[in-house]
Amino acid sequence: MQSLESVKKLFQIETFRSYQEDIILRILSHKHCFVIMPTGMGKSLCYQIPALLFEGVTIVISPLIALMYDQVNALQKITDQVTFINSSLSKEERSYRLDGMKQGRYKILYITPERFRSSLFLNTIRNIKVDLLAIDEAHCISQWGHDFRPDYSRIAEIRDILGSPTTLALTATATKQVQADILQELRFNEEEMKLFHSGIARSNLYLHVEKNVDEPMKWKSILDLISAKLITRNENKSSTLVYFNLIDKLEKFSDFLSTNKISHSVYHGRLNAKDRNRIQNNFLENKTQILLATNAFGMGVDKPDIRNIIHAELAISIESYYQEIGRAGRDGLDSSCYLFYVESDLAVLMDFIDWQNPSASFIKKVYDLFRQEGEKLASLDYKELQAKVVFKNRGDHRLQTVLNLFERYAVTSGDVESYNLKLVGGLPDELSAETKLEEKKQNSLKRLYEMLMYTKSTNCRRDFLYKYFGENPTSCDNCDYCLSLKS
Ligand SMILES: [Zn+2]
Numbered sequence: 001m002q003s004l005e006s007v008k009k010l011f012q013i014e015t016f017r018s019y020q021e022d023i024i025l026r027i028l029s030h031k032h033c034f035v036i037m038p039t040g041m042g043k044s045l046c047y048q049i050p051a052l053l054f055e056g057v058t059i060v061i062s063p064l065i066a067l068m069y070d071q072v073n074a075l076q077k078i079t080d081q082v083t084f085i086n087s088s089l090s091k092e093e094r095s096y097r098l099d100g101m102k103q104g105r106y107k108i109l110y111i112t113p114e115r116f117r118s119s120l121f122l123n124t125i126r127n128i129k130v131d132l133l134a135i136d137e138a139h140c141i142s143q144w145g146h147d148f149r150p151d152y153s154r155i156a157e158i159r160d161i162l163g164s165p166t167t168l169a170l171t172a173t174a175t176k177q178v179q180a181d182i183l184q185e186l187r188f189n190e191e192e193m194k195l196f197h198s199g200i201a202r203s204n205l206y207l208h209v210e211k212n213v214d215e216p217m218k219w220k221s222i223l224d225l226i227s228a229k230l231i232t233r234n235e236n237k238s239s240t241l242v243y244f245n246l247i248d249k250l251e252k253f254s255d256f257l258s259t260n261k262i263s264h265s266v267y268h269g270r271l272n273a274k275d276r277n278r279i280q281n282n283f284l285e286n287k288t289q290i291l292l293a294t295n296a297f298g299m300g301v302d303k304p305d306i307r308n309i310i311h312a313e314l315a316i317s318i319e320s321y322y323q324e325i326g327r328a329g330r331d332g333l334d335s336s337c338y339l340f341y342v343e344s345d346l347a348v349l350m351d352f353i354d355w356q357n358p359s360a361s362f363i364k365k366v367y368d369l370f371r372q373e374g375e376k377l378a379s380l381d382y383k384e385l386q387a388k389v390v391f392k393n394r395g396d397h398r399l400q401t402v403l404n405l406f407e408r409y410a411v412t413s414g415d416v417e418s419y420n421l422k423l424v425g426g427l428p429d430e431l432s433a434e435t436k437l438e439e440k441k442q443n444s445l446k447r448l449y450e451m452l453m454y455t456k457s458t459n460c461r462r463d464f465l466y467k468y469f470g471e472n473p474t475s476c477d478n479c480d481y482c483l484s485l486k487s
Contacts, residue, residue, distance in 0.1 A: 002053060003050060003053075004024070004028075004049070004053065006053050007053060008049070008050050009266070009271075010052070010078050010079070011045065011048070011049065011078060013045070016045075016209055017041060017042055018037065018041055018042075018155045019035070019037075019196040019198055020042055020045055020046060022196065023046045023168075023196050024045075024046060024050055026051050026194065027046070027047070027050045027132065027166055027168060028050050028053060028054075030131075030166045031166065031194065032166060032167045032168065032188060032192055032193040032194070033168050033169075033194055033196060034087040034138075034168075034169045034179070034182070034183070034193045034195045034196065035168065035169070035170045035171075035174065035196045035198075036170075036171055036172070036173065036174055036179075036195070036196070036197045036198065037170070037198045038172055038173075038198070038199075038200060038201075038202060038326055038354060039172045039323070039326050039327070039330075040302065040304075040326070040330035041198060042134075043138075043170050043172075044170075044284070045120075046069060046134075046168065046170065047060065047132060047134035047168050047170075048075065048108065049242065050131075050132055051107050051108045051131075051132060051134075052079060052081075052107055052108075054107070054131035054132060055129070055131065056128070056129035056130055056131035056132075056165075056341070057101070057106065057107060057108070057109060057128055057131065058107060058108045058109070058130070058131060058133075058134060059090070059109050059125075059130055059132070059133050059134070059162065059165075060108060060109065060110045060111070060134045060136060060186060061111060061112070061113050061133070061134070061135045061136065061155070062111070062136045062137065063112060063113070063136070063137050063140050063152075064112075064137075065086050065087075065088055065112065067136075068084050068086065068110040068111075068112070068222055069084070070302075071110060072084045075108065079108075080106070081105065081106050081107040081108065082107065082108040082109075082110075083097050083100065083106050083108075083109060083110070083116060084109065084110035084111065084155070085097050085098065085109065085110075085461070086110075086111065086112050086115065087112075087114070088311055089129065095120075098120070098121065098124045101124060101125070101128055102124060102127070110344070112151075112224060113149065113151035113152050113154065113155065113158070114151045114408070116151065116154065116158050116161075117151070117410065118211065122161065123463050125161070125162065125436075126161060129163075129334040130151055130162045130163060130165045131165055131166065132165055132166050132167075133159055133162060133165045133166070133167045133168070134167075134168045134170065135155060135167070135168065135170065136170050137168045137170075137171060138169035138170055138171045138174075138180055139171045139173070139174050139182070139319075140152040141153065141155060141169070141182050141185045141186065142174075142177075142178040142179070142181035142185065143181060143440070144184050144415065149408065149410055150408050150428075150430065151408070153185060155185065155186060156185060156186055156187045157410035163165055167186065167188075167193070167354060169182055169186065169193070172322075172323060172326065173200060173319055173322055173323065173469060174469075175242050175319075175468065175469055175470055176300065176470035179195070179470075184326050197231060197471075198485055199471060200322070200465065200466065201474060202325075202326065202329070202473060203476075203478060204329045204332055204333060204334050204335060204478075205325060205328055205329055205335055205336070205337050205478070206334065206335070206336040206337065206392050206478050206479065207325075207337050207461040207478070207479040208336065208337065208338045208339070208461075208479065208480040209338075209339045209341075209454070209455050209463075209480060210338065210339070210340050211341060211342070211455065211460065212339075212340060212341070212342050213339075213342070214342055215344070217342075218310070218312070218340050218341070218342050219256055221340055222242070222253075222310060222312055222338075222340055223256070223260055223262070225310070225338060226240065226257075226262060226297070226310075227260075227262070229308060230438075237288065238289065238305070238306060238307035238308065239288075239289055239290075239291070239303065239305060239306045239308075240289060240290045240291070240306075240307065240308040240309075240310065241283075241291050241293060241297070241298075241306055241308070241309050241310070241311065241327065242290065242291070242292045242293070242310045242311075243293060243294070243295060243309070243310050243312060243313070243315075243324055244268075244292060244293070244294055244311045244312050244313055244462060245294070245295075245314075245316070245345075245349065245352070246294075246313075246348065247268045247269070247270055247283065247294060247409075249266060249312070249313065250266060250292050250293075250294060250312075250315065251266070253292060253312060254266050254267065254292055257290075257292075262290065263289075263290070264288070264289075264290035264292060265279050265282060265283065265288040265290070265292070266279070266291070266292070266293070267279050267280065267283075267291055267292070267293040267296070267297045268293065268294040268296055268297075269294060269296045271380060279291070280297070280301065283303070284301070284303050292312075295320065295324065298324065298327055300325075301327070302330065303327070303330070304330045305329075305330075305331050305332040305333070306327055306328050306329065306335065307328070307329070307335050307336065308328065308335065308336050308337075308338070309324060309325050309327060309328040309332075309335075309336075309337045309338070310337075310338045310339075310340070311324070311325075311337075311338065311339040311340065311341075312340055313340075313341060313348070314339070314341040314345040314346060314349060314451060314452070314455065315339075315451055316349050316352060316353070316444075316447070316448055316451065317444075317447035317448060317450070317451055318447065318450055318451055318454060318465065318468050318469075319447070321339070321451060321454070322465065322469075324335040334456045338385050338456065342474060343352065346448075346452065348380055349448055350445070350448070351395075353441060353444045353445055353448065354398070355396060355397040355398050355400075355401060355442075356401055356444065357401075357437065357440060357444060358398040358401055358402055358437075359434065359437060360431065360432050360433065360434040360437055361434070362389075362398055362402070363402055363405070363427070363431050363432070363437075364432065365389055365397065365428065366389055366402045366406075366424055367406075367423075367427050369385075369388055370412070370421075370423045377420065377421055377422065377423065378414070378419050378420050378422060380416070380421075381416060381419075382399070382400075382416050382417075385390055385399060385416065386399050392481070403415075403416065403421075405431060409430070409431060410424065410425050410429075411423065411424070411425045411426070411427065412424060412425075451467060454468075457481075458481070459481060460473075460476045460479055460481050460482050461462065461476070461479035461480065462474075462476040462478070462482075465475065
C-alpha cells in the first residue's frame with residue numbers, strides 16, 4: 001500500500017493548489033465531495049491521487065471519448081493501472097479490459113455513462129469492489145446543463161449498483177440552479193456532499209467586449225487587433241485562438257486574413273480526423289500562432305500559454321463563453337479575451353437553439369418516417385432523410401439533433417454514415433413531452449439573453465460573470481470597464 005507522500009512524488013507535486021488537499025483528505029476518509037474548480041487548476045488530481053491509495057477500483061465517468069483518451073494517456077506515464085472502456089474499442093479489446101478488471105489489473109477505469117447499458121459490463125462491475133465514483137463534467141447531470149445526456153440522469157441508480165461508493169462530482173462552472181439540481185439528482189443533501197468552490201477568479205485574464213456596426217467593420221477590428229498584437233507588441237511567439245460559431249464564416253474570415261497576409265490555420269468539424277490532429281499538434285507545439293476554430297476545438301486540450309482568445313461572434317451562453325476564455329493563460333501569465341459582435345450574430349444563435357431543440361411533433365415526424373421506411377432506412381443517406389422531413393431550409397440541422405437523441409435514448413442503433421441505421425426502440429416520454437421540450441428551449445434562449453446582457457453591461461465584466469455564477473465579486477482592475485475608469 002502506497003502513502004500519500006509517495007503518490008504525491010509520483011505526480012511530481014510539491015505543494016497542493018487551492019482546495020486539492022482538503023478534497024483528497026476528505027475522500028480518503030470516504031466522504032463525498034462536490035468540486036467546482038476552473039479548468040487547468042488540477043481537478044483530476046482530486047480523484048487520481050485517492051484512486052492510487054484506495055484498495056478498490058475508482059470509476060471515472062466522463063462524457064467525451066476524446067477527453068478520456070487524453071487523460072488516460074497522461075496517467076499512463078505515471079501508472080499502468082489505468083484504462084478506459086468505450087465504444088471506440090473492438091469487442092475483443094473491451095472484454096480483455098473487463099477481464100483485467102476482474103483480475104485486479106486496474107485501479108482507475110474511465111467510461112462514458114452509456115457503458116452501463118451493457119449487461120456484460122454491469123455484471124462484471126457488480127462483482128468488483130469500487131471505492132470511488134468520480135463524475136467529471138458533472139453539469140451534464142443537471143437538466144439545465146448544456147446537453148441532453150439521458151444516461152447522466154441514471155447516475156444515482158448506477159451508484160446503487162456499484163454499492164454506493166464515495167462519490168466526487170466535478171465541474172468547472174455551475175450556477176446555483178445547476179448545483180442544486182446536481183445534488184438532487186445524486187440524492188445527496190448539502191451536508192453529505194460538501195461543496196468545494198475554488199471560485200471562478202482568473203484575475204490574469206483581461207476581458208474586453210466590442211460591438212461593431214456591421215460585419216466588415218468587425219473583421220477590420222479583429223484584423224487590427226491581430227496585427228497590433230503581432231507587430232507592435234512583438235508578441236509573435238504567442239498563441240491566439242479565434243472562435244467562430246459557423247464554419248462558413250470561419251472560412252470566409254480565413255480568406256480575409258490570407259488576403260491581408262496573416263499566416264494562420266483553421267480547425268473545424270468538416271476537416272477529417274487526421275488533419276484535425278495535425279493542426280491541433282502544430283498549435284500545441286507553437287508552429288501555428290493563430291488558429292481559427294469552431295468550439296469543436298479545445299475539449300481536452302491543455303495548452304498553458306494561449307495569450308489571446310478572440311470570440312469573433314457572440315457565444316451561445318455565458319457557460320460556453322467562460323469555458324472558452326478559460327483556455328487562455330493557464331500558466332497564470334497575463335492573457336487577453338476579446339469578444340466582437342454585431343447584432344446579426346444573435347439571429348444565427350437563435351437558429352442554433354431552434355435546431356438544438358426540435359419540437360415533440362418534429363421528433364414524432366422523424367420517428368414515424370423511420371418506422372415507415374422499415375428496412376429501407378439503412379439505405380438512405382443524410383441528404384435523402386433530410387429531404388423527407390425538412391422542406392425549405394437545407395441549413396436546418398434539427399434532423400441531426402434528432403439522430404443524436406435517438407442514439408442516446410437507444411431508439412436507433414447504427415448510424416447514417418455507415419448505412420446501418422435501424423429503429424430498435426419506442427419513443428421515450430422525454431422526447432414526446434412538448435411542454436418539457438419547450439421549457440428546455442426557453443432555458444437556452446434565456447441563457448443566450450444573459451450572454452447578450454453581458455455584452456451590453458455598462459459595469460465591470462468580471463462582476464457580471466461572478467453574479468451570473470452566484471458568487472461574491474472581488475476586485476477586478478482587468479476589464480475594459482475597470483480600465484476605462486482609470487484613464
Ligand atoms: Zn472589471
